[in-house]
Amino acid sequence: MVNSIHYFEGRNLVIATKHKKEFVIGPPLKAAFGLDFFSSDSLDTDMLGTFSGEIERLNKPIDAARMKCNMAMDIHQVDMAVSSEGSFGPHPQIFFLPAAEEYLMFMDRKHELEVFVKTVTTNTNYSSITLTSTEYLQEFLTRVKFPSHALILKKSENDITRIEKGIVCEKTLFDRVEFYLNLYGACYLETDMRAMFNPTRMEVIKNLVDQLIVDMNRICPKCHFPGFSVSGVVRGLLCSNCLWPTKSVKEIIYGCKKCGHRSIEMNTELKKYEEPMYCDFCNP
Numbered sequence: 001m002v003n004s005i006h007y008f009e010g011r012n013l014v015i016a017t018k019h020k021k022e023f024v025i026g027p028p029l030k031a032a033f034g035l036d037f038f039s040s041d042s043l044d045t046d047m048l049g050t051f052s053g054e055i056e057r058l059n060k061p062i063d064a065a066r067m068k069c070n071m072a073m074d075i076h077q078v079d080m081a082v083s084s085e086g087s088f089g090p091h092p093q094i095f096f097l098p099a100a101e102e103y104l105m106f107m108d109r110k111h112e113l114e115v116f117v118k119t120v121t122t123n124t125n126y127s128s129i130t131l132t133s134t135e136y137l138q139e140f141l142t143r144v145k146f147p148s149h150a151l152i153l154k155k156s157e158n159d160i161t162r163i164e165k166g167i168v169c170e171k172t173l174f175d176r177v178e179f180y181l182n183l184y185g186a187c188y189l190e191t192d193m194r195a196m197f198n199p200t201r202m203e204v205i206k207n208l209v210d211q212l213i214v215d216m217n218r219i220c221p222k223c224h225f226p227g228f229s230v231s232g233v234v235r236g237l238l239c240s241n242c243l244w245p246t247k248s249v250k251e252i253i254y255g256c257k258k259c260g261h262r263s264i265e266m267n268t269e270l271k272k273y274e275e276p277m278y279c280d281f282c283n284p
């Protein structure tokens with residue numbers, strides 16, 4: 001089988017993370033490509049934004065991921081890096097469900113290669129609650145998988161003058177909630193989405209690494225450069241009822257970052273026709 005191993009073998013890769021994500025990102029890449037990895041603990045990725053609101057996340061995920069890779073490569077004087085980004089909120093289509101978007105960026109300066117993968121999943125415990133009493137506390141704790149998944153405690157959603165992160169001890173949590181309720185009359189609890197405090201998130205990232213490896217191993221049919229990955233989509237899947245084009249994805253475009261070769265492929269996982277419920281004509 002043709003793969004990309006000779007591009008990456010024996011080289012050093014820096015993983016730009018300080019939340020222990022290197023444990024799920026590093027070993028599979030090492031196994032797949034024979035590279036060596038280390039994590040960058042001198043890189044303050046919190047500078048680029050945090051989940052709990054002290055620093056607003058201004059960059060788009062792809063820009064933030066690219067910036068982290070570049071910073072890590074500069075600091076450590078290596079020419080390969082991986083960074084990871086996550087964002088959490090309502091699902092883009094099913095808005096009453098919480099969803100996680102995870103991104104991984106691989107950069108190789110020597111070959112001027114960039115491979116970016118993303119996933120959207122409802123497999124997340126992302127949630128928050130404002131408490132004025134302990135009435136709904138236990139139900140919330142069960143739902144967010146506490147204490148295997150950590151929590152963050154604040155005075156209120158947007159008040160970060162007092163914030164306690166990474167709470168995993170039940171006694172601490174109950175004591176602190178009681179303390180806040182007595183002092184402020186209310187408090188705000190949210191899931192701690194930092195990967196080392198969130199096994200569900202770590203699992204999603206682990207699965208995304210497999211997708212990254214597949215994309216890094218996909219070879220351009222023309223120039224044999226690695227990273228021949230999805231560069232766009234063609235919409236217009238026909239409605240099964242009226243046969244008019246819908247906004248749904250019909251074909252996937254793969255592109256080469258080296259020679260610019262593009263190929264359009266019918267994704268075998270995609271449907272042949274769209275259901276009328278997604279058709280603007282049948283279901284406006």
Ligand SMILES: [Zn+2]
Pocket residue numbers: 220221222223224225256257258259260261
């Ligand atoms: Zn090519």
Ligand SMILES: [Zn+2]
Pocket residue numbers: 239240241242243244276279280281282283
């Ligand atoms: Zn239709």
